[in-house]
Amino acid sequence: MTDQPTTQVLQEFLDQMTQPGNRYDSQSPLIQQLIERAAHRLHVLCDKMLKRNYPRLTRPPANLESEELLSGVVERLIKAMAKIQPLTVRQFFALANQHLRWELNDLARRLDEERVVTGLSFDAVPAPESHGSELSTNARFILEAIENLPAELREAFDLVRIQGLSQPEAASILQISTKTIQRRIANSLMRLTESLKNLPLQSGRTSSQ
Numbered sequence: 001m002t003d004q005p006t007t008q009v010l011q012e013f014l015d016q017m018t019q020p021g022n023r024y025d026s027q028s029p030l031i032q033q034l035i036e037r038a039a040h041r042l043h044v045l046c047d048k049m050l051k052r053n054y055p056r057l058t059r060p061p062a063n064l065e066s067e068e069l070l071s072g073v074v075e076r077l078i079k080a081m082a083k084i085q086p087l088t089v090r091q092f093f094a095l096a097n098q099h100l101r102w103e104l105n106d107l108a109r110r111l112d113e114e115r116v117v118t119g120l121s122f123d124a125v126p127a128p129e130s131h132g133s134e135l136s137t138n139a140r141f142i143l144e145a146i147e148n149l150p151a152e153l154r155e156a157f158d159l160v161r162i163q164g165l166s167q168p169e170a171a172s173i174l175q176i177s178t179k180t181i182q183r184r185i186a187n188s189l190m191r192l193t194e195s196l197k198n199l200p201l202q203s204g205r206t207s208s209q
Helices: 003-017 029-053 066-084 089-118 127-147 151-162 167-174 178-195 202-208
Strands: none
Touching (some): 003 029, 003 089, 003 167, 029 066, 029 151, 066 089, 089 127, 127 151, 127 178, 151 167, 151 178, 167 178
16 A cells, blocks of 8 residues: 555655766765665565575574664665666666575575584484475575566566565556566466476475465
8 A cells, every 4th residue: 555655755766866966875865765765665575585485594593583684685775776876666676676685695605604614413403494494495596596587577576476566566666567567477487487397395385384
């Protein structure tokens, strides 16, 4: 219900940034205000992707919470916006999704490297942890597959299947018809199914749901 007004407000901030005298940098008040207005949607996105695809990061030793993840993503986003300068809400959320994936992949990789360095034995990890680890490993391949989708398919998939927008809301952001959104979602799912057909997801699904 609040997505459309939020979208309009975000676009107003993005439009202001193109005005003479306004600049994209980490100290820009406009960027700070833009992030504040987008914070709720970004938090929902972080929480959803963390718990769905990286549950092991929420448990020891990482104990990652969505608020911490949001903080890291916001830091990345502010730095990225100083260089990339998104002009539309569509570009803004595409950038946010990209940096969320990168942040999660970096955190998971560091956790894996730390376990190797410390010589953590699998015998010391309870069974649910091993299932969580398997899901997270699979999730890294899934996110890579999403990243490799053609841009127009990835945008539609991100907005509807990851951010949780309705198809009409996503169509409004992308300025296309709802039928086109439906077609792109179906196409992206077929491509992902083909890319991930050999990925052993069954045990991860049963342990997470």
